[in-house]
Amino acid sequence: MSLRDQRFDVNLSILFTELPLLERPAAAAAAGFTAVELWWPWPTTPTPDPAELDALRAALSGAGTQLVGLNLYAGELPGPDRGALSVPGAESDRFRANVDVAADFARSVGCTALNALYGNRVDGADPWEQDALALENLTLAAHAADRVGATLLIEALNAPESPRYPLVTAASAVEVVDRVNAATGLGNARFLMDLYHLSRNGEDLREAIDRYADRTGHVQIADDPGRGAPGTGGLDFTELLDRLGKAGYDGWIGLEYKPDGPSADAFGWLPRTG
Numbered sequence: 596m597s598l599r600d601q602r603f604d605v606n607l608s609i610l611f612t613e614l615p616l617l618e619r620p621a622a623a624a625a626a627g628f629t630a631v632e633l634w635w636p637w638p639t640t641p642t643p644d645p646a647e648l649d650a651l652r653a654a655l656s657g658a659g660t661q662l663v664g665l666n667l668y669a670g671e672l673p674g675p676d677r678g679a680l681s682v683p684g685a686e687s688d689r690f691r692a693n694v695d696v697a698a699d700f701a702r703s704v705g706c707t708a709l710n711a712l713y714g715n716r717v718d719g720a721d722p723w724e725q726d727a728l729a730l731e732n733l734t735l736a737a738h739a740a741d742r743v744g745a746t747l748l749i750e751a752l753n754a755p756e757s758p759r760y761p762l763v764t765a766a767s768a769v770e771v772v773d774r775v776n777a778a779t780g781l782g783n784a785r786f787l788m789d790l791y792h793l794s795r796n797g798e799d800l801r802e803a804i805d806r807y808a809d810r811t812g813h814v815q816i817a818d819d820p821g822r823g824a825p826g827t828g829g830l831d832f833t834e835l836l837d838r839l840g841k842a843g844y845d846g847w848i849g850l851e852y853k854p855d856g857p858s859a860d861a862f863g864w865l866p867r868t869g
């Protein structure tokens with residue numbers, strides 16, 4: 596499958612962040628995109644005022660953009676937090692409070708993928724207990740996702756940038772996917788294959804694609820090193836995305852990279868805009 600045949604969406608939590616949240620969907624549309632994704636837009640507020648959700652809904656539909664991926668509440672991203680669901684106490688409570696709010700919002704805008712970041716290891720907490728809490732919270736999230744017809748995504752991050760995040764290989768994230776599906780019987784948990792994070796971990800991307808494409812519900816890309824646009828680092832996206840297509844993946848590919856200037860100028864590498 597050539598780059599021209601892929602379905603790309605723009606991550607509006609890393610691109611177009613020079614604009615206020617509500618102006619980003621229109622900016623993505625002006626750059627030629629009809630699909631966008633978001634990290635949970637209110638990092639300190641798992642249950643925002645409904646007016647804020649209404650305003651985001653209106654911004655998405657007013658721009659003619661489809662939300663194709665939404666992170667559940669994950670604390671402050673990209674740091675210091677890396678998710679909340681395995682963090683005992685207030686963070687886990689915030690995640691739980693967010694699950695139905697995010698799922699209902701997703702349903703209201705036709706978004707069918709919810710990404711659940713696992714969370715950092717915490718000093719003084721037993722890793723086994725954190726994993727048990729994570730399974731409990733992911734089970735809740737999988738049921739909420741199922742209620743709104745969505746997939747629950749589980750993502751591996753990279754160890755150099757997320758040293759306390761326990762899922763830093765494709766295999767470890769897929770193992771959690773399997774555990775959640777076994778616990779719920781729903782089969783709606785899927786792997787979020789972020790090629791930047793896997794590459795940063797030194798993982799063999801070709802092998803990861805061949806092995807896990809059929810368990811993958813969403814893909815995100817950035818070049819490595821640097822987390823910039825394709826072409827700014829060393830990854831061969833023509834080959835990698837072709838391989839993904841040949842391995843059977845035909846879902847969205849989220850552009851989750853840092854622009855090195857105005858975001859509108861960060862898409863020259865795409866054949867359709869280049």
Ligand SMILES: O=C(O)C(=O)CO
Binds near residue numbers: 666672710750752851
């Ligand atoms: O925080 C990150 O780096 C992510 O990829 C979140 O989805």
